Amino acid sequence: MSKENKRVSEAVIRRMPKYYRYLKEMKASGIKRISSRELSKKMGLTASQIRQDFNCFGGFGQQGYGYNVEELCDEIQKILGLHKEYNMIVIGAGNLGQALANYSGFEQEGFNIKALFDINPRLVGISIRGIPILDIDHIEGFLSQCEVHIAAICTPKKTAQEMVDRLIECGVKAIWNFAPIDVNAPDDVVVENVHLSDTLYTISLRMNEDYN
Amino acid sequence: MSKENKRVSEAVIRRMPKYYRYLKEMKASGIKRISSRELSKKMGLTASQIRQDFNCFGGFGQQGYGYNVEELCDEIQKILGLHKEYNMIVIGAGNLGQALANYSGFEQEGFNIKALFDINPRLVGISIRGIPILDIDHIEGFLSQCEVHIAAICTPKKTAQEMVDRLIECGVKAIWNFAPIDVNAPDDVVVENVHLSDTLYTISLRMNEDYN
Numbered sequence: 505m506s507k508e509n510k511r512v513s514e515a516v517i518r519r520m521p522k523y524y525r526y527l528k529e530m531k532a533s534g535i536k537r538i539s540s541r542e543l544s545k546k547m548g549l550t551a552s553q554i555r556q557d558f559n560c561f562g563g564f565g566q567q568g569y570g571y572n573v574e575e576l577c578d579e580i581q582k583i584l585g586l587h588k589e590y591n592m593i594v595i596g597a598g599n600l601g602q603a604l605a606n607y608s609g610f611e612q613e614g615f616n617i618k619a620l621f622d623i624n625p626r627l628v629g630i631s632i633r634g635i636p637i638l639d640i641d642h643i644e645g646f647l648s649q650c651e652v653h654i655a656a657i658c659t660p661k662k663t664a665q666e667m668v669d670r671l672i673e674c675g676v677k678a679i680w681n682f683a684p685i686d687v688n689a690p691d692d693v694v695v696e697n698v699h700l701s702d703t704l705y706t707i708s709l710r711m712n713e714d715y716n
Numbered sequence: 717m718s719k720e721n722k723r724v725s726e727a728v729i730r731r732m733p734k735y736y737r738y739l740k741e742m743k744a745s746g747i748k749r750i751s752s753r754e755l756s757k758k759m760g761l762t763a764s765q766i767r768q769d770f771n772c773f774g775g776f777g778q779q780g781y782g783y784n785v786e787e788l789c790d791e792i793q794k795i796l797g798l799h800k801e802y803n804m805i806v807i808g809a810g811n812l813g814q815a816l817a818n819y820s821g822f823e824q825e826g827f828n829i830k831a832l833f834d835i836n837p838r839l840v841g842i843s844i845r846g847i848p849i850l851d852i853d854h855i856e857g858f859l860s861q862c863e864v865h866i867a868a869i870c871t872p873k874k875t876a877q878e879m880v881d882r883l884i885e886c887g888v889k890a891i892w893n894f895a896p897i898d899v900n901a902p903d904d905v906v907v908e909n910v911h912l913s914d915t916l917y918t919i920s921l922r923m924n925e926d927y928n
Contacts, residue, residue, distance in 0.1 A: 517922075518914075520917070520921060521911065521918060521921075525898075583921060583924075584918075584924075585920035585921055590920065590923075599812070599814045600811070603811030604912075606811055613913070615916060654916075654920075677923070684737075696918060701733065701825070702734065702737070704822065704827060704892060705732070705797075706729055707866060707892055707906050709729060709795060709797055710890075710906040711802075711889070711906055712795075712796075712800070
């Protein structure tokens with residue numbers, strides 16, 4: 505990461521996947537060019553915000569002509585690291601873990617789920633779309649054989665941090681955590697804590713904005 | 717919503733559930749008081765940001781003494797609307813829909829899932845923790861009998877917007893959407909589009925921050 509990139513704010517980083525979604529959709533519908541004004545209208549952002557966001561990554565396109573949709577989409581795909589392939593595992597093969605394994609959208613973007621792990625003997629041995637559910641006790645052996653880039657944590661709260669520690673010990677460098685706590689990791693490990701409840705609570709907040 | 721509250725930014729709104737999580741945890745561990753400096757350290761924010769965030773809602777506590785954890789927790793719980801009860805339904809009883817129904821954390825905060833709906837005859841008739849899976853064709857009848865505040869959308873992409881339109885037609889005022897598109901709704905309906913892929917892509921972005 506260059507010093508310049510280190511200044512890209514959290515908020516900008518979080519908007520990049522959204523740009524990608526919209527651009528991919530436009531590309532698929534055959535749209536060739538789009539102005540920042542049109543893009544802003546579609547996405548509910550201001551045109552100046554879009555230009556500022558893109559400038560964080562060196563800026564793209566020519567403003568007079570608007571952006572070339574395909575080129576912009578490809579650039580953002582690269583920024584998101586989606587031009588590469590990643591091996592993933594899912595820890596916890598309950599409903600949420602199985603939902604991740606069942607969703608084909610991830611592998612379309614290069615995220616290949618290699619295995620799920622669980623402690624439940626009724627789940628171990630089953631396959632989800634050809635992806636095996638393995639015994640959690642075999643995780644260290646598995647990681648010594650297969651390079652895993654990202655681990656999704658779909659365990660209950662109480663075992664999440666312990667599992668994260670075990671995975672990091674085995675060299676996993678990115679954690680996608682769905683357990684309802686913020687898990688911690690050393691600075692060289694990427695951690696994304698996804699709190700589904702938080703998104704639900706912003707709904708109830710908005711439904712109650714007359715609280716004063 | 718008062719004019720003053722309308723100025724509360726999206727970023728502040730998104731931080732409120734996180735404050736709530738941390739304060740609830742501290743309250744449960746018996747912590748009585750916390751300064752904004754200590755809270756900032758725990759949460760990875762600056763003390764001044766915390767004070768600014770709280771000022772958006774009128775400000776709480778006395779700075780010299782720090783915040784009373786229980787009082788602050790209760791205040792934020794009210795801001796989030798978690799002092800009330802909500803009836804919820806889940807559209808789509810696949811793995812993700814079932815994961816939502818299986819998670820007891822939502823009802824602990826007053827979100828009561830009343831039913832799931834699906835088109836799959838093999839799922840219709842089953843119960844998840846006592847919550848019935850009903851035929852999607854019965855949704856209008858159900859909504860005429862039971863006041864539903866929030867609907868979670870766990871359908872495939874292609875049916876999500878159509879389902880949202882049907883639900884809004886029946887008076888549902890809040891949509892928690894997990895389908896991988898941004899669904900639209902009139903201004904008086906609260907919509908929260910949760911894009912799990914987006915959070916995965918911020919991981920791969922961070923793993924590739926040497927892209928330049």
